[in-house]
Amino acid sequence: MNNGNGAGKQLDSKTLYERQKQFRETANIPTGPAIVAVDLRVPENLGMALRLADAAGASRVVFVNEQEPIQARIRKTARNADTFVPWEICDAETFLQKHAASLQPLLAVELTTRSTNLFETELPEQCALVVGSEQHGIPAEILRVCERAVHIPMYGVNGSMNVVHPLAVAVFEWRRQYSALFACA
Numbered sequence: 001m002n003n004g005n006g007a008g009k010q011l012d013s014k015t016l017y018e019r020q021k022q023f024r025e026t027a028n029i030p031t032g033p034a035i036v037a038v039d040l041r042v043p044e045n046l047g048m049a050l051r052l053a054d055a056a057g058a059s060r061v062v063f064v065n066e067q068e069p070i071q072a073r074i075r076k077t078a079r080n081a082d083t084f085v086p087w088e089i090c091d092a093e094t095f096l097q098k099h100a101a102s103l104q105p106l107l108a109v110e111l112t113t114r115s116t117n118l119f120e121t122e123l124p125e126q127c128a129l130v131v132g133s134e135q136h137g138i139p140a141e142i143l144r145v146c147e148r149a150v151h152i153p154m155y156g157v158n159g160s161m162n163v164v165h166p167l168a169v170a171v172f173e174w175r176r177q178y179s180a181l182f183a184c185a
Helices: 013-026 043-056 071-078 092-099 164-178
Strands: 034-038 061-064 087-090 106-109 128-131 148-151
Touching: 034 043, 034 092, 034 164, 043 061, 043 071, 043 164, 061 092, 087 092, 106 164, 128 164
Parallel strands: 034 061, 034 128, 061 087, 106 128, 106 148
Antiparallel strands: none
């Protein structure tokens, strides 16, 4: 029987901020994987990816976009995460020449002919997770430089999710596999 305390009381934003600050300063948290997001069209998705990167302790974020997204909308949605996580925007050619080799292994979070179930795959300790656009996924030239692909099993009729959702599932699956400490401590 529930004695009225149940799940406890929700933390106010100041208490939550101080708790997270103390946790970051005292915990030995391994740096999470880098995030590569390709051809995201909606600036809010870029901002949400930055918030996720901060929440998961990602090492950095590289947005591969041919068109410059609206920075103000990214920053508004990021809610200051853009100041905590190193990030940049570059075109595909620059990504392939400058970043692809240094971020290896690249793991595509994409359903492909060779992808494996994310939850049955041992993820590398050092890696970068790659997601593609909301409509077209990861372009072939970037998928070719990925070491492998993982997918999230889906059980409904719809075969896709907003791009940030599978990224969140993948980065926290990596975190589950490699962190003895978790932010709930």
